[in-house]
Amino acid sequence: MHLSVSGVSKTFGDGRHAKLVLDDINLSIDSGEFVALVGSSGSGKSTVMRLIAGLERPSTGVIAMDGKPVRGPGSDRGMVFQKYSLYPWMTAAQNVAFGMSLQGLPRALVRERTAYFLEVVGLQNDSRRLPKELSGGMQQRVAIARALAADPKVVLLDEPFGALDLQIRETMQEFLYELWQRSGITALLITHDLEEALLLAQRVHIMAPSPGRIVRTVEADLDRSNLAHLRMSPPFLELREELVNSLRNLDAAAS
Amino acid sequence: MRLPERTVMRSPWLLGPLGIAVVLLAWSLISLSGAVDPLFLPSPPAVLQAAGDQFRGGILLADAIASIRRVFLGFALSAALALPLGIAMGSNTLICRLLEPLLGLIRYMPAPAFIPLLIIYFGLGELPKVLLIFIGTFFFNTLMIMDAVKFVPRELLETALTLGGRKLPILTRVVAPYIAPQVIDAYRINMASAWNLVIVAELVAANEGLGKRISLAQRFLRTDEIFVGLIVIGLIGLLIDLGFRAVLRRSCRWAS
Numbered sequence: 001m002h003l004s005v006s007g008v009s010k011t012f013g014d015g016r017h018a019k020l021v022l023d024d025i026n027l028s029i030d031s032g033e034f035v036a037l038v039g040s041s042g043s044g045k046s047t048v049m050r051l052i053a054g055l056e057r058p059s060t061g062v063i064a065m066d067g068k069p070v071r072g073p074g075s076d077r078g079m080v081f082q083k084y085s086l087y088p089w090m091t092a093a094q095n096v097a098f099g100m101s102l103q104g105l106p107r108a109l110v111r112e113r114t115a116y117f118l119e120v121v122g123l124q125n126d127s128r129r130l131p132k133e134l135s136g137g138m139q140q141r142v143a144i145a146r147a148l149a150a151d152p153k154v155v156l157l158d159e160p161f162g163a164l165d166l167q168i169r170e171t172m173q174e175f176l177y178e179l180w181q182r183s184g185i186t187a188l189l190i191t192h193d194l195e196e197a198l199l200l201a202q203r204v205h206i207m208a209p210s211p212g213r214i215v216r217t218v219e220a221d222l223d224r225s226n227l228a229h230l231r232m233s234p235p236f237l238e239l240r241e242e243l244v245n246s247l248r249n250l251d252a253a254a255s
Numbered sequence: 256m257r258l259p260e261r262t263v264m265r266s267p268w269l270l271g272p273l274g275i276a277v278v279l280l281a282w283s284l285i286s287l288s289g290a291v292d293p294l295f296l297p298s299p300p301a302v303l304q305a306a307g308d309q310f311r312g313g314i315l316l317a318d319a320i321a322s323i324r325r326v327f328l329g330f331a332l333s334a335a336l337a338l339p340l341g342i343a344m345g346s347n348t349l350i351c352r353l354l355e356p357l358l359g360l361i362r363y364m365p366a367p368a369f370i371p372l373l374i375i376y377f378g379l380g381e382l383p384k385v386l387l388i389f390i391g392t393f394f395f396n397t398l399m400i401m402d403a404v405k406f407v408p409r410e411l412l413e414t415a416l417t418l419g420g421r422k423l424p425i426l427t428r429v430v431a432p433y434i435a436p437q438v439i440d441a442y443r444i445n446m447a448s449a450w451n452l453v454i455v456a457e458l459v460a461a462n463e464g465l466g467k468r469i470s471l472a473q474r475f476l477r478t479d480e481i482f483v484g485l486i487v488i489g490l491i492g493l494l495i496d497l498g499f500r501a502v503l504r505r506s507c508r509w510a511s
Contacts, residue, residue, distance in 0.1 A: 055417075081414065087433075088433075089433070
């Protein structure tokens with residue numbers, strides 16, 4: 001799998017009200033990679049994700065999956081939203097099964113895969129509960145299981161833990177990292193949280209606003225054998241501080 | 256006045272019957288005091304008596320069935336057509352732009368004002384009454400369903416798209432279940448106008464029906480029978496309302 005974003009820009013509105021929100025975005029993701037896109041609000045990072053998902057079209061440039069241009073949404077690019085994306089009338093299991101059933105997979109297979117992915121996210125005992133009966137963290141795990149169960153080539157995560165409390169958030173970050181290691185998924189994470197990005201992704205693209213553009217790309221080559229430890233380790237903190245400073249300068253220059 | 260809060264907290268359902276009891280008591284007291292001529296305000300026993308007479312004669316049941324039948328026919332037609340149209344308008348900008356101003360305009364034309372036309376077109380039979388109920392509820396049903404569709408969260412639709420969903424399955428498997436509670440509630444609310452309109456239609460022209468009975472009672476100054484009619488209409492309406500609520504509770508456990 002090779003996903004490429006080449007020379008993509010996006011303008012909202014037209015005529016005098018036209019606003020350039022993305023300018024010349026270039027990035028690529030290969031099978032098994034974990035890539036993050038970090039930026040403050042208004043940097044257009046969510047727009048990049050929506051363009052990749054095919055929910056919107058780029059104004060210029062090309063987004064391609066394995067060389068084929070993306071023309072619209074499809075199950076090869078699964079998506080996890082920040083919140084409110086579970087179907088409230090479906091149980092956890094029905095939510096996980098939904099994509100597979102939309103794709104017309106045989107029932108027995110759907111049932112088997114649903115059970116498997118619920119177990120992957122540690123919710124095998126909550127399969128019959130409705131979303132409103134699950135905590136925020138559990139809901140996001142169902143959303144991740146649902147995205148994975150549809151067998152995408154890449155999972156797009158749009159601030160998946162942005163609505164969670166700090167502590168649950170850290171647990172979920174560790175969960176996501178383990179999941180990535182175990183299952184060999186390919187992931188693109190959108191976040192405003194630099195720590196989250198550096199902690200999880202091998203490659204971090206840093207975006208700046210007005211217009212949204214990638215200003216820096218960091219290969220975060222860190223020892224991730226223990227995330228809780230990594231959070232506090234000097235090399236991690238140094239890298240983080242350096243990037244925070246450069247981001248702050250960019251934001252100051254923009255405002 | 257404050258009720259002893261403990262009693263209220265323990266059995267809050269008592270408050271509803273209490274409100275009704277207060278009105279019944281006031282009614283009894285006023286009619287017992289003789290302050291109002293019984294011709295204008297029949298006593299509760301007299302109304303009960305009139306109800307018993309009508310029930311034994313089979314008139315009450317025949318009237319109720321005639322009215323209910325009209326309401327159900329007209330409303331079923333309205334509900335059945337409003338659902339696809341409302342969904343189409345809510346999910347398609349072109350259809351919405353085309354029809355919303357038209358429906359918004361017709362909605363404000365009072366349905367009873369269509370009675371003369373309906374009589375000219377269709378005479379005095381059942382059809383004009385059923386159509387009156389249709390006209391009086393169809394536009395409200397459609398616009399309320401359209402609004403429900405418009406407020407389906409974007410995330411739910413986009414998630415379905417990224418899971419490999421196409422347009423029609425998304426309508427039937429995401430939009431339809433999501434709006435179900437609001438549709439049932441819209442039906443419940445507009446059913447009340449259907450019930451109002453059937454009485455209006457029968458006041459104008461009918462052989463039987465609860466509205467017809469009231470207008471006959473007026474001619475003979477039988478206020479007790481008017482009271483019977485009003486109370487029965489109210490009770491049937493309340494039952495229908497409770498029925499819709501029960502359906503909503505049972506079918507949409509997730510929404511409560």
